[in-house]
Amino acid sequence: MAIEYLNKSDLSLSQKLWRLNWLFVLVLLATASVGFAMLYSAANGSLEPWAGRQILRFSIGIGLMLLVAMTNLRIWLKYSYVLYLVALVLLGAVELGGTIGMGAQRWIDLGAVNLQPSELMKVALVLALARYFHGSNIEEIGRPLFLLPPMLMVAAPTMLVLRQPDLGTAVMLVIGSGAIFFVAGVRIWKFAVLLVATLISAPISWQFLREYQKQRVLTFLNPESDPLGSGYHIIQSKIALGSGGLFGKGFMQGSQSHLSFLPEKQTDFIFTMLAEEFGLIGGLVLLGLYILILAYGFSIANSSRNHFGRLVSMGVTTTFFLYVFINIAMVMGLIPVVGVPLPLVSYGGTAMMTLLFGFGLLLSVHINRDEPIGRRGAADDF
Amino acid sequence: MQRDNERHKNFSRRAAMLAGGKAVLISALVGRMYFLQVVESKRYKTLADENRVNFRLLAPLRGRIVDRFGVPIADNQQNYRVLLIPEQTDDIEKTLLRLGGLIPISKSEKRYIMREVRRKRSFVPVTLRENLSWEDVARIEVNSPDLPGIMIDVGQSRFYPHAIETAHILGYVAAVSEGEVTGDPLLELPGFRIGKSGIEKVYDRVLRGASGSLQVEVNAYGRVIRELERNEGQPGTRLHLTIDTQLQKLASEKLRGESGSVVVMDIYSGDVLAMVSTPGFDPNAFNKGLSTSEWNALVSNDRSPLINKSIGGHYAPGSTFKMVVALAALEKGVISSESEVYCSGETKLGNATFHCWKRGGHGTTDLKKGISQSCDVYFYEIAKRTGIERIAEMARRLGFGARLGLDLPGEKPGLIPSDEWKRLVIGSPWQQGETLLAGIGQGYVLTTPLQLAVMTARLVNGGVAVTPHLTRDIISMDSIVRRNKVENRDIGLIPSHLALVRDAMNSVVNVPSGTAFNSRIKKPEFRMGGKTGTAQVRRISKQERENRVLKNNELPWKERDHALFVGFAPVDSPRYAISVVVEHGGGGSKVAAPIARDVLEMVQRRNVAWARNKQSSGEPAISNVIISDSNDKSRRGEFGHGD
Known part of the structure; x- marks a missing residue:
């Protein structure tokens, strides 16, 4: 019965393509192009080794995104818990058989590609929480016991990524989930209670941090204390940013970036390179593109006639925002270096796939914005 | 439907709050960017350049x-x-x-x-x-x-x-x-x-x-x-520099194995043509860095290779000081060229006996004989008549007792004693016996080889206060000025006195009875004049004198006499002055005079060859004179002084 209904309400492919927010896709393309240009510059004016591969990845990612967008939102609703469980199992698997890299286990070697379950989890958790709160009403949300299952859904993957240890992802999972709890209508005082509880337990969680993570937090608090050690990255990044000034040093003219003073210029510190070569103006243009994407996210969330779509949109948008904020705040020395890439711009495939998967869901919400979805996936089931 | 609307409204409110929160955070990012890239930009630009640019x-x-x-x-x-x-x-x-x-x-x-x-x-x-x-x-x-x-x-x-x-x-x-x-x-x-x-x-x-x-x-x-x-x-x-390398090398060669000094200078210009101190050392080794053992060997060597003896060695001038005493006596008028003193081989002053170097004495001695045969008794007598103050004053006019201001570090002043000096430094009054000792260049008198050469130059250049120098130009940080023919101060010597002394110095070398006759230059136009000196560095006891004075080769090196010679050439129209000091070398006539002869002969030969060469062509023909720099062509005439 339900399946029949799903089929009935399905839009045709041409209808979907018509309803697709092409302007949004265009903004994504513009943002990614900024990345291509910077990667071209990072390689001293060459497509090798970064820009070319990044274009290829982005093309594949866009294809994936459209595939996700074309998939009916109900399907995502239906399989959201399954997806979450798969991601959780994979995350557990990296604990056992993951490849050692950068001092942290984060990948599963699938032969041809390395799968990073923590990235998959960022989207899967959004879907799972959206599904949970989709089926709730205001009274239920008021009950603390009702909030326990979603909190466990958040806690399980967070503990796993912390053990890896991946501080950045853990922070993103917790705050991203918190945003869904928030828009789902959980009382603000409950967040306050949780925050106080967290602060009290902070010394305990400090024990879970690896030495290098503790060092990063400590270095953040006083980067100048160790100019040649951990603080070096932040100091050099600030010098690069500051010396860029209002208009920058010009494309491919960034001395800090090109003379290797800036670490990881093609990945985590690519924003610094952009701001060095194009100045404050360049930085603001990219930030403008990001704000545009966020604004689309909000408007898609608000225009959805189903709660699942609204929650998924806010979850995806918030995850995206966290990428942007954590990365830029990090390179400017506002928060510790946690190793979060700049979305759509930094070189690398995993974060890009996560984001484009998320944007695919966002577009799916947009396409199906007029579809009411019942508590268990049916249109009239509420 | 109604419930979803309510939920939607609720959601919208919360979403707006969340968006507001995000906007605040993004504003923080923009503010930080503005702070770094506009407010602090200058500082960071400097830091970036410090990173990038290396001086x-x-x-x-x-x-x-x-x-x-x-x-x-x-x-x-x-x-x-x-x-x-x-x-x-x-x-x-x-x-x-x-x-x-x-x-x-x-x-x-x-x-x-x-x-x-x-x-x-x-x-x-x-x-x-x-x-x-x-x-x-x-x-x-x-x-x-x-x-x-x-x-x-x-x-x-x-x-x-x-x-x-x-x-x-x-x-x-x-x-x-x-x-x-x-x-x-x-x-x-x-x-x-x-x-x-x-x-x-x-x-x-x-x-x-x-x-x-x-x-x-x-x-x-x-x-x-x-x-x-x-x-x-x-x-x-x-x-x-004013140095002639070939002359320098010859003088070094002549002093080989000895500890001593040779100074050759132009008596008019003050150019130092050669200034040798032996033993030498290898300056190239210092550049590469000396080992401790090499350094210790240099420092502990009792012949002091690191000291430039020409300016840093103090020697009693011995008989080479006698011209100073003679001029002082002539100037005071206590003697004339005819005044005679009888030398019996010794003279007495109170209880003390002062010996002449020649046992048995020189007999009747006048100024010329006194200098050419270096009679000590003659000089004891005229020194006694002249007094230490007049002798000291003459010595200072001739360049002794103070630094000459040569452009080298380590120059020593020498010592010309006087009553005042003795009271001040030793704390007792001057004794007449000490005047007698000063009369033969012993006692407190100390000179440097450079001062001896300068004295000789002043004696034969007509009595002008020529001063020595090693550089052709007067050099400072901002300018290099050619030394002009320096207007030297006249030291007020009477020409007839100078002629007497010069004649006596001629007879030292060129008269068979003279102390340096065996070291004369035979080529007539190169003949030299001069004065031998043998400075005693030990006290000869009365007992030893009664037995037999030990010969130099019977003494340990440190106790042997210093051999000295001062000279000039050509004897008829002097151009060059020389001083030779051989530490513990023995007699001036046997050891020092031959060195002076060879060096003075060479400097004159080179000058003649130079002048001839200059006349015939612009290019040098002397095999051992190498002109490496064409800029020097205009400066070559300088060697022939007064041309």
Whole structure:
């Protein structure tokens, strides 16, 4: 019965393509192009080794995104818990058989590609929480016991990524989930209670941090204390940013970036390179593109006639925002270096796939914005 | 439907709050960007340039020092070094092993190299060995395909071609010591050398030149990416000395094996043509760095090779002082050319007996005989008549008792005693017996070989206060001015007195009874005049005198007499003055006079050859005079003074 209904309400492919927010896709393309240009510059004016591969990845990612967008939102609703469980199992698997890299286990070697379950989890958790709160009403949300299952859904993957240890992802999972709890209508005082509880337990969680993570937090608090050690990255990044000034040093003219003073210029510190070569103006243009994407996210969330779509949109948008904020705040020395890439711009495939998967869901919400979805996936089931 | 609307409204409110929160955070990012890129931008731009731009000093080429003919005597030599660039070889051990087959590398050297390799970045060259011989360089170059990472590099280092003969004049250069650092970054360059003694020290600033600078762009690892700006700086000034290298070498040759000094100067211009002090030392060794044992050997040597005896040695002048006493006596009027003194071989003053060097005495002696046969009794008598004050005053006019201001460090003043001096320093009044001793250049009187040469010059140049110098020009940091024919002060000697003394000095050498007759120059136009001196350095006891005075070769070296000679040539129209001191060498007539003869003969021969050559062509024909610099053509006439 339900399946029949799903089929009935399905839009045709041409209808979907018509309803697709092409302007949004265009903004994504513009943002990614900024990345291509910077990667071209990072390689001293060459497509090798970064820009070319990044274009290829982005093309594949866009294809994936459209595939996700074309998939009916109900399907995502239906399989959201399954997806979450798969991601959780994979995350557990990296604990056992993951490849050692950068001092942290984060990948599963699938032969041809390395799968990073923590990235998959960022989207899967959004879907799972959206599904949970989709089926709730205001009274239920008021009950603390009702909030326990979603909190466990958040806690399980967070503990796993912390053990890896991946501080950045853990922070993103917790705050991203918190945003869904928030828009789902959980009382603000409950967040306050949780925050106080967290602060009290902070010394305990400090024990879970690896030495290098503790060092990063400590270095953040006083980067100048160790100019040649951990603080070096932040100091050099600030010098690069500051010396860029209002208009920058010009494309491919960034001395800090090109003379290797800036670490990881093609990945985590690519924003610094952009701001060095194009100045404050360049930085603001990219930030403008990001704000545009966020604004689309909000408007898609608000225009959805189903709660699942609204929650998924806010979850995806918030995850995206966290990428942007954590990365830029990090390179400017506002928060510790946690190793979060700049979305759509930094070189690398995993974060890009996560984001484009998320944007695919966002577009799916947009396409199906007029579809009411019942508590268990049916249109009239509420 | 109703419930979803309510939920939607609720959601919208919460979403707006969340969006507001995000907006605040994004504003924080923009604010931070503005702070870094606009407010603090200037500071960070400076920091970025400090990161990027590296200043390097370029050491200027040290000025050459040439002799009066333009022959380089302090030069810059290419210094071949072998370097290892670790990143260019896969196996450092193997490369070093192969290199070890060409130039021996000791175990400790290898340890040092490996430590340097670990300490430095892989593209920074490590110096394996300096001052390679040309053979080593050739061997390494030929084998370079088997020596990955090995490179030959050429630097400049100071080189003294006539090292030992010129060491005391030129001095030497060596690495800057901690106390010499002035804040001038040039001095802190690795391998930079500064003048430590001699001309190299006195004229260090002009020889040094001005440093250049190089601005390069470097990356985070210090590798040079490109050159931004280069300023070559100013090479050091070329210094033109008055020394004649060939003469210097001859004088050194004559003093070989002895500890002593020869000074030859132009009696009119004050040009020092030769100034030799033996034994010498090798200044090149200082440049490379002396080992402790080499240094100790130099310092503990009882013949003091490091001291320039020509200016830093104090000697009793002995009989070479007698001209001073004679002039003082003549000027006071206590004697005339005819005054005679009877020499019985000794004279008495109170209870003390003063001996003449000649047992049995000279008999009746006048001024000319007194000088030519060096009669001590004659001079005891006239010194007694003249008094120490007049003798001291004459000595000072002739250049004794004070530094002459030669442009070298380490000049000593000598000592001309007087009553006042003795009361002040020794604390007792002057005794007449001491005047007698001063009359024969013994006792308290101390002189330097340079002062002896200057005295001789002043005696025969008509009595003008010529002063010696080693550089052709008057040099300061901002200007180099040719010395003009210096308007020397007249020291107020009466020409007839000078003629008497000069005649007597002629008879010392050119009359058979003279003390230096055996050392005369036979070629008539080169004949010299002079005065021998034998300075006693020990006290001869009464008992020894009654038995037999020990001969010099029966005494330990340190107790033997100093042999002295002062002279001039040509005897008829003097041009050159000389002083020869041979420490503990024995008698002046036997040891010092022959040296003076050879040196004075050579300086005159070279002058004649020079003049003849100058007449016939513009180019030098004398085989041992090398003109290396065409700029010197205009300056050649200088050698013939008064032309």
